[in-house]
Amino acid sequence: MEKGKACQDAAVRLIKSLLAAYIVTGLLLLLLALLLYKLQLSESVVNIGIIAIYVAACFLGGFLEGKMMKTRKFLWGGAFGLLYFAVLAIISLAVGQGFSGSSSHFVTTLILCMAGGTLGGMVS
Numbered sequence: 744m745e746k747g748k749a750c751q752d753a754a755v756r757l758i759k760s761l762l763a764a765y766i767v768t769g770l771l772l773l774l775l776a777l778l779l780y781k782l783q784l785s786e787s788v789v790n791i792g793i794i795a796i797y798v799a800a801c802f803l804g805g806f807l808e809g810k811m812m813k814t815r816k817f818l819w820g821g822a823f824g825l826l827y828f829a830v831l832a833i834i835s836l837a838v839g840q841g842f843s844g845s846s847s848h849f850v851t852t853l854i855l856c857m858a859g860g861t862l863g864g865m866v867s
Contacts, residue, residue, distance in 0.1 A: 756811040757826065760808045760811070761823070761826065763804065767799070772793070775792045797827075798856070799859070801823065805820030805824060805860030805862065805867070808820055808822075808863070810867045816867050817864045821864065823860040824859055825857050825860070827860065828852065828857070
């Protein structure tokens, strides 16, 4: 019975971290859109901004996850980054966007999300 409660608590903490990271992602993407509108940024700058936002959000989520879990922080941060990316990929497929770009872009984004989460967990 105790193990089930611990798993449930871990899942709730993970969801809280995901929610915080997606709120930050949304706010930063809105800021990037405003900058794009005002400054007429190039496509390459926007792409770099999007990836930086993903990494920053994963770092924040991994940091929060590490603070809440207290043990094996880097593993929880890495798991957070993987889950963050998985949700992004599922939403992208669900709205019909598919995976734009090459498969190397897909894998690179996955690695960056996991690395950001892992680093956040390590720092926490």
